[in-house]
Amino acid sequence: MYSIKVIEEGFVFDNPLPQLRSRHAYFPSLTMMDDGSIMATYVMGEAFESVDLTTMLVRSTDVGKSWKVLGPLLDKSKLEVQVSDTLKIGKVNGDRLVAVGYCFPRENAELPVANSETGGVLEDYIIFLESNDYGHSWERVEKLDTSFSEPVEASAPVSVLKNGRMAMPIANFPKWNGVFDDRPCGRLMVSDDCGKTWGDDAVTMRFKESSILVYEQRMCQLADGTIIVIAWNEDMQSGKTLPNHFSISTDNGTSFSQPRSTGIMGQTANLVHIDKNLIMAFHCIRKDTDKPGIYAYMVDLSKGEWNILFEEVVWEPKMPLKSSHTMAEVFSSLKFGQPSAIPIGNNEYIMVNWVIEEGQGRIYWRKLKVEVKSS
Incomplete structure (x- = not known):
């Protein structure tokens, strides 16, 4: 038998x-450095889809009790067109x-990121940066090409596989008019x-029904060495919510x-x-439930x-959740989400998530303790 206890909590932002x-x-x-410090990022701006959204880097040397702001990851001073960026480390x-x-x-500061009428989004591109000094400076700021002709979602951090391969899952968004080319x-x-170079030949998740989103x-x-990929899935044709689905690779992501x-x-x-074939999965559950929250x-x-x-x-919102049934409504009524967790030793984990409370977009952190109880 297992138990998960919240033993400390606070704000990253x-x-x-x-x-x-x-x-x-x-x-x-979140990510843990070799010296025991924790690096975290979050996207900060005036509003959920404001033009000034940018990714901030912060660091904790006391396991989350305090956070020092190191500044924005992306230098936008030389960009010809202002961008809103969302990056993970x-x-x-x-x-x-x-x-x-x-x-x-x-380019058009009067447009939001998401089209509430169609569920589509603005055009975008993937960007890659690296730092060799704990995030104090960033080099090799590059755009990455993909096989998608639509806007691309790249919301996961890079993982390093056991064979040394760097990998990250991506997906296609519908275009502004709500249409997919693929x-x-x-x-x-x-x-x-x-x-140095990237490819995206492998399909992580594709349903027989062409209307199911990943x-x-x-x-x-x-x-x-088995790779597990999990996703949020909805049927854009019926508006039906589906369970989270997962897929497995046993050949290093090929x-x-x-x-x-x-x-x-x-x-x-x-x-x-x-350990071995055991994982802990953190799910954001906010629709079609009388007890929304983050479940482990x-x-x-x-x-x-x-x-x-x-x-x-392991986390519950303090305020009622506005119900929503379509993807377009979800984009406009999100109240909390994106749990991220890392192990910190001694069967303890740091988890972060964002939430809108009292009109404020905040980042929570929680320290969790996993205990094994004899049956």
Whole structure:
């Protein structure tokens, strides 16, 4: 038997003077450095889809109790067109950090990122950065090409596989008019030369039904090298919410199984490898439930199935959630999401997520303790 307890909590970001300036934060990510410090990012701006959205880098040397702002990741001073960027960080080796994500050019400052009438989004591009000094400076700021002709979602950090390959799942967004040129699917971007060149030949998740969306993919690798990718899935034709689905690769991300249901009616999820074939999955559940929140599941994948051993609510919103039924409504009524977690030793984990409370976009952190109880 397992138990998960919240033993500490606080804010990575909370606007100290909202009466003076509008600052909201969303979409956090975490990584642990070799010296024990924790690096985190979040996207900050005036509003959820404001033109000035940019990714901030912060650092904690006391396991989350306090955070020092290092500044924005992306230098926009020389850009011809203002962009809104959403980046996630990951550690490659030693003190080398990489950041990856997507940029929306904002030529028309009167347009939001998402079209609430169609569910489509603005054109965008993927960007890759690296730092060799704990994020104090960033080099090799490059755009990455993909196979998609539509806007691209790149919301997961880079993972380093056991064979040294760098990998990150991506997916296609509908265009501004709500139309896809290609079928919705997930792909795996990989680099076998430390990020110098990238390809996205492998399809991580594609459904037989061409109307099923693949969003917010996250991945982790098991002890035997098996790769697990999980996604938020909805049917854009019927508006039906689907359970989170997962797919498996046993050949270092060259090919993936058909998507399988987790049975969990969630949105964004995050995966953390625990031991052997055991993972902890954090699911954001905010629709069609009387108890929205972030749920942690202990999952055994030893038989290739999503075998849930234990579940626990590890975060709950303080305010009621506005219900929403279509993807376009979800974009305009999001209240919390994107859990991200990393192990910090001694069966403890740091989890972050964003939430809008009292009109403020905040980033929470929570320290979780996983205990094994004898039956």
